[in-house]
Amino acid sequence: MSDGRFSFVAFAGVLLLVLGLAGALNYLVDPLWYAKGNRITDKNFSFNERISKINLLNRTADQDWDCLILGSSRVTMLRQSRFEGLRCFNLALKGAEAAEELAYGRHARDKGLRPRVLIVAVDDFNFIERRQTARRAAPRVEGTPSAWHAFFSTDVLTFSLMTLAGVSPESNYYDRRFEQQLLYAPPPFEPKVEDKPDLPCSMEHVETFRQLRALFPEARALAYAPLMSPWYQFTDVYTRGLLDCTIEAFHAVSRDYDAFLDFGIPSPVTLDNSLTLDGTHYTPEANDAVARGLQGQAGEMALDVKAMSLEQYRGAVRSRLHAFAAEHRLLGLWKD
Numbered sequence: 001m002s003d004g005r006f007s008f009v010a011f012a013g014v015l016l017l018v019l020g021l022a023g024a025l026n027y028l029v030d031p032l033w034y035a036k037g038n039r040i041t042d043k044n045f046s047f048n049e050r051i052s053k054i055n056l057l058n059r060t061a062d063q064d065w066d067c068l069i070l071g072s073s074r075v076t077m078l079r080q081s082r083f084e085g086l087r088c089f090n091l092a093l094k095g096a097e098a099a100e101e102l103a104y105g106r107h108a109r110d111k112g113l114r115p116r117v118l119i120v121a122v123d124d125f126n127f128i129e130r131r132q133t134a135r136r137a138a139p140r141v142e143g144t145p146s147a148w149h150a151f152f153s154t155d156v157l158t159f160s161l162m163t164l165a166g167v168s169p170e171s172n173y174y175d176r177r178f179e180q181q182l183l184y185a186p187p188p189f190e191p192k193v194e195d196k197p198d199l200p201c202s203m204e205h206v207e208t209f210r211q212l213r214a215l216f217p218e219a220r221a222l223a224y225a226p227l228m229s230p231w232y233q234f235t236d237v238y239t240r241g242l243l244d245c246t247i248e249a250f251h252a253v254s255r256d257y258d259a260f261l262d263f264g265i266p267s268p269v270t271l272d273n274s275l276t277l278d279g280t281h282y283t284p285e286a287n288d289a290v291a292r293g294l295q296g297q298a299g300e301m302a303l304d305v306k307a308m309s310l311e312q313y314r315g316a317v318r319s320r321l322h323a324f325a326a327e328h329r330l331l332g333l334w335k336d
Contacts, residue, residue: 019152026151031159034059034150037176038163044174047159049076049093054107054143055150056178057089061111065089068108068219070101070212071121074226077172077284078119079179082291086117090179098126098205102212103139109215118219119294120212120257121226124237124264127249129200171277181284189273191231194239195333201245206252213256222294223257224302225250227286228264230271230324232279238321239333247317251310260305263290265317266324267301 029038033052037044046052067088069078072095080088091104101120130136144150162168172182213221228237237243254260269275275286293302303316325331 022157023151026156026160029160029163030150031156031163032144032150033178034144034147037174037178040164041166042176043163043166043168044176044178045159045163045168046094046170046172046174047162050141051143053091053093054104054141057091057108057111057113058143060089061108061113063087065113066115067117067119068105068113068115068216069119069121070096070105071119071226072096072123074123074280074282075121075287077180077282078287078290079284081177081179082288083117083295088117088119089113092121097123097136098208098212099136100139102208102215103141105212105215107141115216115219118213118216118221120209120221120223122209122223122250122253122260123226124228124242124246126205126208127201127203127246128242129202179284186274186277186283189229189231189276189279191229191235191273191279193231193235193328193330193333196235196240198241201242203245203249203252206249209253210256221257221259223253223260224290224294225260225262225264226280227270227276227282227290229273229276229279230266230321233264233266233321234325234330234333236279239335243317243321244314247314248310250305251308251313254306257306261293261298261302262305262313262317263293263298263302265301265303266320269301 027035028040030036031045031047033044033056065087067080067083067086069075069080069088069090069092071092073092075092076090076094078090078092080090091108093100093104150156168183171184172180175181209223237246250260250262264270269286269289276282289301303313305313308316322334325334
């Protein structure tokens, strides 16, 4: 019969048991990708993609990656296994802008990556003049500081329980190969075309992409503009007065890369509203076509920017968009 006195030994034993069970669960689910990822359901959610991908990179840096992919969330669904003969690490991040791509590319180099192929996505929004923020001015690259935080913190336990319950913060997940998959088929994209106010343009990040390419001088460097719905291009690029600036910026970036392909033009892929979530984020299957294009099978779905003069490139983009606008009765919003 208990005498009602506190037993430190019993308390310590219970505490160690709880910590051990929580640590074991966190280790098996590994929501921050610190060890081997989720070994229970094989679904890895992106609770903090910037931390998780750095954890993954840091622990696999010695695995002879010979291909590095950098970009925004428009590129996270580009499956690295679709590049034949290459072991690609996809370091694309949600919301990543040029300065972050440069910072994360520099981290990969400092960790010892020496890719023979560098793939860099160049998004149109990098050339919109924006208010400076800490992430834009001085991006920081940080992984999980220790195994203790990775497996014994309460927030990680919450992430583990959410993973097991199938509660993802996004509509996608990373599989056991850390390739992004959709949790469910997206509803068809329903475009809304309207005239929007102009936005100021800036060519500042042409130099940022030049610096990024210089990080890996021995690599074959492929730049590309990601898939973009013509409806989005018309409303959010053309009517905002950004089309010519974007064209000029893409062409300027192309001078420093071995190839530059523009997939953000009207094509059978970008015109198919069942392949996009919102006009700029496309399904893994659509991005498989991008992977083939980057390996020399682009066909009519991309423009070879580097092979054109600025005038030729501008004419090709504008004529395709004008034809799209004419077909969809949008010429009333055409400004020139």
